[in-house]
Amino acid sequence: MTTGVMTAAPALRDRPDHGRNTYDLAAVRGDFPILSRTIYNKPLRFLDNGASAQKPQSVLDAVQNSYAREYANVHRGAHYLSGAATEAYEGVREKVAGLLNAPAPENIVFTRNVTEAINLVACSWADTHLSAGDEIVITQMEHHANIVPWQLLRDRKGIVLWVAPVEDDGRFDLEKFAALLTDRTRLVSVTHVSNVLGTVVPIAEVTRLAKAAGACVLIDGAQGVVHQPVDVQAIGCDFYAFTGHKLYGPTGIGVLYGTAERLAETPPWQGGGDMIESVSFEKTV
Template sequence: MTHLAPAHTDTGANAAFDVEVVRRDFPVLSRQVHGKPLVYLDSGASAQKPRQVLDTMRAVYDWEYANVHRGAYFLSQQATRRYEDARGTVARFIGAASPDEIVFTRGATEAINLVAQTFGRANLTAGDEIVITALEHHSNIVPWQMLRDEKGLVLKVVPVGDDGSVSLEDVAAALSERTRLVAVAHVSNVLGTVLPVKEIAEMAHKIGATVLLDGCQGVVHLPVDVAELGCDFYVFSGHKLYGPTGIGVLWGRHELLAAMPPWQGGGDMIASVTFEKSTWAEPPARFEAGTPAIVQAIGLAAAMEWLDDLDRAAVHAHESALMAHAMQTLGALDGITLFGTTPGKAAVIAFAVDGAHPHDVAALLDRQGICVRAGHHCAEPLMGRFGVPGMVRASLGLYNHRQDIDALAAGLTKARQMLA
């Protein structure tokens, strides 16, 4: 048994959240894989979808589908209303000041690239600095590298501690009078670390820098109020939030969006077009060229409404109790190294099995019906930081229960025996 820092020990249950009732909303959780009950521990990559989301999307395709905006007929007007209502639902879910601050994208990756190619190109010049951390997902590294190479920028990286934490002292050391953008994860997709993003935003704003938060894991496991967080941009993907694939969100302060040029040209993002000149629509339409992901946006709103019907504080308590049980249970196993043990972490567990490649471990767990992810998790620099080629990751959803953790522990014990 190896720990890189002390783990949680609280294993208290939460009576206000009945996970067995919630699990009934997810038909896939009742199936078997390789003759074993399915244990789904890969929600950090993509969460399962509740029946309510699937039913909503099917109903739209069956009865309400048409292209949105400018249609004079009933179905188009109804689809437009549903699509724009979805924008309003997203705005309320994250505390945006207006639905006009919500831009629908294909996912968080596209949202970050949108900011890089519009805000970044328009506002950053040679010698300006972008600050990220060593635990970022590739989607919050590569776009800034591309912009750096194009414009002669400087990319500075805040280090990560042995327990997976990011210290405010290290953030302060990375900031300078040339810092123009700070782009960091709200929650690490590998280690589950919850970054002190509110404090980071305050520090960045004091020197005039703009702040983007990658909220892909944060919006799933934490209540998000963008005004409270104090950021300027917040991005996330729908498929990790129990919604469909192909839909994501860029939230930006309206004055920033209004000053940004468009990224992609086409229909719906224009005010007028002549062969001599085109002018742009106001946000958010300016950034939604072409036919959008209509049904996916409505499905994302359905997922948020489903979540709002739950007691989110009770959900958080349930996930925290599961994490405590998982850290304690896995930490007690011989030959297991846990990565990312900072207090208050979200429901993501990364580990290694002594002498075994992560892919081999994942394959052996799969034969027992247990779904985990193995590899670098789109965070190769973080793997280098810990000196490993990859990690096994078990990421929890609100539908997981203690039996899943116990099955994982038993599966790891069996896998180690097979690999010995």
């Protein structure tokens, strides 16, 4: 099932890049079985990919094959199927690292979605390193997943939450954003591309300004990674989060990229079997 994260639709994969709108629209639609449906006696036209993308046949086949022929728990078995599943699972980590140009697969943390990835940072890294009076900056165009976790942290820790405005025409104003940065700014958490407006935030410049103020930077890339190449090293962000279901993959898979330094500063958020060396009733290592 993990292979579905990186599976491209056959009609687009391996096609020469001759510019925009050169693909075969009928072939693209043919990759998605659901688009063969009729609703209200008309062919389905699905325009809600910003919320969740439909699944091409290649992804449906990969999920079916995984459960029918390859399924086993990962990192928890010495038998053949478990070893093969673990190899495939870690292979996806390597592919995701390549997708983001992360330094190493170890920079990639699998989550259930972007919401969990942001909550992980909020409840672990930020909860550990921020104190009352410290400041976080977000923007007016954030998804609820990049608002509510910081409000909860504010209420829990007494931090200050600033919201950078969006212009009436949907533009992101760097100067107004920069005006909110102070010597108490500890975290900037912004979207890469707005899920409502489609505004592309200049995240490299946002990161540069935030870093100059001494802040950590988290990018919500749920929409960004779908529409453009992402190079986390060139951006310079500390964290970058995205989800699989907007990339035509299954629901319930997400990614949090973190720099080695920030991940080392992030204590465990949830306990479980794959994070331990030994367990006893007295102490777990």
